[in-house]
Amino acid sequence: MAVYCATLIVHSIQPGLLASLAKAPTLSSSNPHRLPSNVVREDEHLLVTAAKAGDTAAFEELVNRYERKIFRLTMNITRNHEDAEDAMQDAFMKAYSHLDRFHEESRFYTWLVRIAANEALMRLRKRRPNQFSLDEPIESEDDFVPQQIEDWGPSPEQRFAQTEMRDILRGVIEELPPDFRVVFLLRDVEGLSTEETAETVGISEAAVKSRLLRGRLKLRQKLDRHFRQDGKH
Amino acid sequence: MNCAGVIRRVSSYIDGDLEATIIEEIELHLKTCRDCTVLVQQTKLTVNLYYDSDLVDYPVEVQARLHQTLRRKICKDQN
Numbered sequence: 435m436a437v438y439c440a441t442l443i444v445h446s447i448q449p450g451l452l453a454s455l456a457k458a459p460t461l462s463s464s465n466p467h468r469l470p471s472n473v474v475r476e477d478e479h480l481l482v483t484a485a486k487a488g489d490t491a492a493f494e495e496l497v498n499r500y501e502r503k504i505f506r507l508t509m510n511i512t513r514n515h516e517d518a519e520d521a522m523q524d525a526f527m528k529a530y531s532h533l534d535r536f537h538e539e540s541r542f543y544t545w546l547v548r549i550a551a552n553e554a555l556m557r558l559r560k561r562r563p564n565q566f567s568l569d570e571p572i573e574s575e576d577d578f579v580p581q582q583i584e585d586w587g588p589s590p591e592q593r594f595a596q597t598e599m600r601d602i603l604r605g606v607i608e609e610l611p612p613d614f615r616v617v618f619l620l621r622d623v624e625g626l627s628t629e630e631t632a633e634t635v636g637i638s639e640a641a642v643k644s645r646l647l648r649g650r651l652k653l654r655q656k657l658d659r660h661f662r663q664d665g666k667h
Numbered sequence: 668m669n670c671a672g673v674i675r676r677v678s679s680y681i682d683g684d685l686e687a688t689i690i691e692e693i694e695l696h697l698k699t700c701r702d703c704t705v706l707v708q709q710t711k712l713t714v715n716l717y718y719d720s721d722l723v724d725y726p727v728e729v730q731a732r733l734h735q736t737l738r739r740k741i742c743k744d745q746n
Contacts, residue, residue, distance in 0.1 A: 490741050501733060506723040519729050523736050530740065583702040586709060591716070604722040622714050628684075647678035654706070654713045661709075 482542045486533050493533075497526055500543055503624075504550045510619050511554035513608065514561065521557055525550035540630070547624050548634045551616070555635070558612060587663040606656040614649035621646050668692040673703045677710050 484492035504525060509518035528549050529536075536545050591599065607615060620631040621642070628646075632639045673696055679685050680693055697704045 490745075493741075497733075497737060501730060502721075502725045505725050505729065506721065509723045519732070522729075523733055526733065526737055527740055530737065583705045583709075585705060586712070590712070599716075600720075600722060603716060603720055607717070607722070618717070622717050623720060625719070643679065643684075647675070650678050650681075650710050650713060651674070653717070654710050657713055657716075658709070 478542055479538065482533075482536070482538065486536070493530060496542065496546075500546055501526070503543075504546060507547060507550055507619065507624060508554040510607070510623070511551065511612075511616055512558050512561070514557070517557040517561065518554065521550060521553035524553045528553075544626060544630060547620070547626060548630065551620060551634045555616065558616075562612070584658065584662040586658070586661040590657075590661045593661075602657070602660050606653060606660075609656055610649060610652055614645050614652060617642055617645040618649035618653065622650070668696045670696075670700060670703055673697070673700070674706065677707055680707065681711050681714060 478496075481492045481496050485496060501522070505518060505522050508521040508525070509515070512518045512521060525546065529546055536542065587593070594602065607618070610618065616635060617631060620626045620634060621628065626634065628639050628642050632642045635642070637645075673680075673693055676685060676689065676693060680690065685693075697707065
């Protein structure tokens with residue numbers, strides 16, 4: 435962290451705000467430890483209000499809190515390291531520049547996810563123009579009906595080591611076509627609503643539901659190769 | 668309701684995004700169909716396994732470049 439801006443440190447912190455927050459690493463910190471990723475921190479509103487008023491330390495805290503998750507999103511969408519990093523950087527830059535346009539009708543994180551998803555989608559469409567469409571994929575009855583349903587047995591989470599499970603989940607989602615993957619990521623990994631996902635991707639809510647159904651079924655089918663107890667892969 | 672009808676609605680069923688009468692029809696079917704019951708359970712588990720899952724490494728150099736870029740922008744905007 436070589437580059438510093440003195441004004442960033444000295445003039446920006448509102449007395450009392452950061453003291454009221456849980457101790458957390460900041461942009462200035464070398465501590466890479468992450469906050470629990472699924473915790474909706476109640477102080478988010480305070481941080482956003484302060485950041486909008488020009489408190490850069492509050493914005494830093496928001497960056498520290500969400501950067502890992504935003505990189506996960508851009509990486510999962512683009513499947514390209516360079517694009518993912520660029521999309522993440524641009525997303526945070528835009529969030530900083532356009533904070534005044536955020537009227538807190540949603541969580542800050544949701545707003546940020548939508549910006550980052552747009553940045554990532556733009557790059558995905560540019561790199562692979564024929565692999566992500568706004569049109570509804572053609573469905574046939576056969577797509578929905580699994581050939582065979584086998585039991586996965588008691589809790590696959592306990593049968594596989596954490597790293598092995600992570601590899602399985604990662605490998606399987608990479609095989610999902612981008613149309614389904616993006617909707618699944620926004621709805622089921624990031625927790626956006628159907629409406630928010632539809633607005634972000636630029637498709638109808640009906641299309642989101644349809645892609646989500648097919649995405650979930652395809653993932654289940656692919657996981658079946660790993661989890662079924664009869665050992666047939 | 669038959670198996671195809673359940674499969675077509677499994678996603679909305681998991682999300683609780685169906686009318687009560689349809690839910691009743693699905694659950695009536697599930698009482699007698701082992702395959703659909705397993706499919707619903709596995710689809711739910713699939714969703715749960717992925718929720719907020721940490722599948723991507725976040726390299727320290729990527730983090731450092733982001734912080735550096737943001738700092739430059741903030742400093743530029745402030746000066």
